[in-house]
Amino acid sequence: xxxxxxxxxxxxxxxxxxxxxxxxxxxxxxxxxxxxxxxxxxxxxxxxxxxxxxxxxxxxxxxxxxxxxxxxxxxxxxxxxxxxxxxxxxxxxxxxxxxxxxxxxxxxxxxxxxxxxxxxxxxxxxxxxxxxxxxxxxxxxxxxxxxxxxxxxxxxxxxxxxxxxxxxxxxxxxxxxxxxxxxxxxxxxxxxxxxxxxxxxxxxxxxxxxxxxxxxxxxxxxxxxxxxxxxxxxxxxxxxxxxxxxxxxxxxxxxxxxxxxxxxxxxxxxxxxxxxxxxxxxxxxxxxxxxxxxxxxxxxxxxxxxxxxxxxxxxxxxxxxxxxxxxxxxxxxxxxxxxxxxxxxxxxxxxxxxxxxxxxxxxxxxxxxxxxxxxxxxx
Amino acid sequence: xxxxxxxxxxxxxxxxxxxxxxxxxxxxxxxxxxxxxxxxxxxxxxxxxxxxxxxxxxxxxxxxxxxxxxxxxxxxxxxxxxxxxxxxxxxxxxxxxxxxxxxxxxxxxxxxxxxxxxxxxxxxxxxxxxxxxxxxxxxxxxxxxxxxxxxxxxxxxxxxxxxxxxxxxxxxxxxxxxxxxxxxxxxxxxxxxxxxxxxxxxxxxxxxxxxxxxxxxxxxxxxxxxxxxxxxxxxxxxxxxxxxxxxxxxxxxxxxxxxxxxxxxxxxxxxxxxxxxxxxxxxxxxxxxxxxxxxxxxxxxxxxxxxxxxxxxxxxxxxxxx
Numbered sequence: 001x002x003x004x005x006x007x008x009x010x011x012x013x014x015x016x017x018x019x020x021x022x023x024x025x026x027x028x029x030x031x032x033x034x035x036x037x038x039x040x041x042x043x044x045x046x047x048x049x050x051x052x053x054x055x056x057x058x059x060x061x062x063x064x065x066x067x068x069x070x071x072x073x074x075x076x077x078x079x080x081x082x083x084x085x086x087x088x089x090x091x092x093x094x095x096x097x098x099x100x101x102x103x104x105x106x107x108x109x110x111x112x113x114x115x116x117x118x119x120x121x122x123x124x125x126x127x128x129x130x131x132x133x134x135x136x137x138x139x140x141x142x143x144x145x146x147x148x149x150x151x152x153x154x155x156x157x158x159x160x161x162x163x164x165x166x167x168x169x170x171x172x173x174x175x176x177x178x179x180x181x182x183x184x185x186x187x188x189x190x191x192x193x194x195x196x197x198x199x200x201x202x203x204x205x206x207x208x209x210x211x212x213x214x215x216x217x218x219x220x221x222x223x224x225x226x227x228x229x230x231x232x233x234x235x236x237x238x239x240x241x242x243x244x245x246x247x248x249x250x251x252x253x254x255x256x257x258x259x260x261x262x263x264x265x266x267x268x269x270x271x272x273x274x275x276x277x278x279x280x281x282x283x284x285x286x287x288x289x290x291x292x293x294x295x296x297x298x299x300x301x302x303x304x305x306x307x308x309x310x311x312x313x314x315x316x317x318x319x320x321x322x323x324x325x326x327x328x329x330x331x332x333x334x335x336x337x338x339x340x341x342x343x344x345x346x347x348x349x350x351x352x353x354x355x356x357x358x359x360x361x362x363x364x365x366x367x368x369x370x371x372x373x374x375x376x377x378x379x
Numbered sequence: 380x381x382x383x384x385x386x387x388x389x390x391x392x393x394x395x396x397x398x399x400x401x402x403x404x405x406x407x408x409x410x411x412x413x414x415x416x417x418x419x420x421x422x423x424x425x426x427x428x429x430x431x432x433x434x435x436x437x438x439x440x441x442x443x444x445x446x447x448x449x450x451x452x453x454x455x456x457x458x459x460x461x462x463x464x465x466x467x468x469x470x471x472x473x474x475x476x477x478x479x480x481x482x483x484x485x486x487x488x489x490x491x492x493x494x495x496x497x498x499x500x501x502x503x504x505x506x507x508x509x510x511x512x513x514x515x516x517x518x519x520x521x522x523x524x525x526x527x528x529x530x531x532x533x534x535x536x537x538x539x540x541x542x543x544x545x546x547x548x549x550x551x552x553x554x555x556x557x558x559x560x561x562x563x564x565x566x567x568x569x570x571x572x573x574x575x576x577x578x579x580x581x582x583x584x585x586x587x588x589x590x591x592x593x594x595x596x597x598x599x600x601x602x603x604x605x606x607x608x609x610x611x612x613x614x615x616x617x618x619x620x621x622x623x624x625x626x627x628x629x630x631x632x633x634x635x636x637x638x639x640x641x642x643x644x645x646x647x648x649x650x651x652x653x654x655x656x657x658x659x660x661x662x663x664x665x666x667x668x669x670x671x672x673x674x675x676x677x678x679x680x681x682x683x684x685x686x687x688x689x690x691x692x693x694x695x696x697x698x699x700x701x
Binding site for chain 2: 032035036037084086134137141142143144146147148150151152154155158159161162165166290293294297329331333334335336337338339340341343344347348349350351352
């Protein structure tokens with residue numbers, strides 16, 4: 001997905017290159033903003049203000065970022081096993097379904113301390129199962145996981161629509177949504193939690209799932225880089241044959257990594273369904289699975305990078321909504337465009353930017369040395 | 380079901396299948412040359428937008444088709460630049476095109492037409508007119524079969540017949556010409572084609588440009604025939620369904636054609652089956668029929684029914700030995 005193969009020092013590869021790709025995407029986006037008749041600089045200022053300028057804006061930014069951390073990590077974990085999981089969208093839908101089923105079945109009977117772990121478990125399990133089928137087909141039947149996960153996205157959305165319309169829909173409600181969950185099946189909002197310790201915070205969709213996202217990022221780091229199973233996943237991803245020869249079973253690693261990936265994507269359901277809506281509805285994923293691809297690409301498939309990239313995307317989504325509110329005629333689709341451009345520059349055209357950067361780097365290295373050599377001759 | 384219902388069902392099957400056929404043929408060309416194309420959806424959407432906005436601004440069908448062709452081929456060239464020239468990841472490239480197209484068409488649509496991303500309703504001068512209405516009427520004089528065929532096969536617009544005619548054309552190109560042989564060899568064993576002194580890069584670029592042209596036809600069909608205007612996200616997953624059909628047809632134009640007809644039929648029938656109780660199975664939820672194409676493709680890919688084999692070098696950028 002992003003193996004550049006160009007010879008670059010680590011700091012350029014990990015920090016400068018993603019920033020250059022981001023700058024290129026922003027540049028093209030700025031041109032589009034100018035073409036449709038707005039001032040790109042003003043748009044950017046408003047966007048940053050909207051995302052970070054107030055406690056409310058910041059809360060929204062963090063709320064969006066939470067979802068992107070989950071989907072970004074999902075893409076990254078599969079990527080380290082050499083798999084491209086495009087099914088984050090469907091797995092997130094299933095995660096929401098799992099959350100909702102647990103909440104609707106037991107919400108009235110169990111207290112919150114029991115419900116929260118139960119719902120998190122259900123979300124992860126449902127996402128995991130939805131990813132496990134394409135994984136098994138890849139491992140044992142050789143069906144391309146990219147294609148099967150795309151197909152599973154469509155199957156998931158059909159399944160969700162069926163369940164909502166025909167089974168879970170509240171009778172008498174015009175909207176296609178389930179009944180509201182009991183209070184014990186709601187993920188507490190950050191304002192609630194902060195009120196307990198005496199800090200006043202405006203009400204927003206930001207909920208305690210944000211802590212879950214941080215925990216997930218740490219867990220993924222520890223798993224992939226500090227544990228034996230993670231080593232096996234990365235070994236299979238980098239050199240399947242060598243890993244097989246070394247006693248690892250590629251099929252098992254495919255299953256493990258895809259199951260983890262699905263479980264992470266499923267957690268989107270906790271943030272959106274248990275944290276914000278409090279009921280199951282149709283379109284709560286809306287492209288978060290695909291945004292995860294962009295997040296993972298710009299975050300270089302590393303949890304630290306992914307958290308930073310998720311914050312960036314959270315800011316873009318929140319700032320974008322604010323922009324659409326401030327400037328009539330400006331739509332948040334500009335952010336989706338930017339997201340696509342980021343995938344283009346940091347993923348698809350990665351082979352173009354990195355070698356160019358490597359050439360520039362070599363030139364700057366050579367220039368002072370040549371000057372020094374000349375100086376020596378002169379002296 | 381009476382003959383009129385059967386005839387209209389056949390007609391709507393063909394109408395729904397047309398963009399799928401065009402897109403699936405586009406996919407077959409790219410994938411036979413070894414380039415995975417997940418950008419079908421994005422290219423079709425961009426082409427539809429180009430056709431719709433130029434038609435709305437100029438009122439000329441020729442200009443609309445030309446604009447759509449330019450956009451389709453340009454996107455294919457971008458795809459080639461990233462994945463063939465620079466050997467980038469083909470799956471990521473397809474996703475990038477699709478994601479960018481989904482956002483950009485809405486942004487430009489809102490800026491240019493101020494109707495929430497839609498184009499104004501297109502004038503009749505740019506709409507594709509029905510063909511063979513006379514033949515259809517004449518056939519209806521015959522009993523039963525005449526009505527079914529008369530209603531089902533005639534009176535469609537030119538693009539429907541063009542799509543059907545392009546199926547044997549693409550088959551002939553792929554399986555009966557020197558270009559086609561080389562193209563297929565590029566998808567199976569590029570090193571061999573390279574050793575024979577034929578440029579892999581040129582072949583893949585040509586396949587992609589043909590692919591872009593076919594996507595532009597599919598996109599133009601959506602705005603010039605199926606809908607009265609461009610609507611944001613109007614492709615609604617058709618590109619992916621065409622990809623599924625192409626795989627279901629085992630990367631073969633004729634197979635893909637029948638898969639598109641089948642998927643089109645399922646789509647046409649799903650609306651009619653709403654709330655109808657079938658013998659043996661009872662009422663079938665619409666969503667089950669809508670999910671069936673994807674489910675069937677997964678089952679086929681899993682190798683439980685038949686054997687779908689992708690071109691061997693699919694998705695692998697070619698590195699010329701130095």
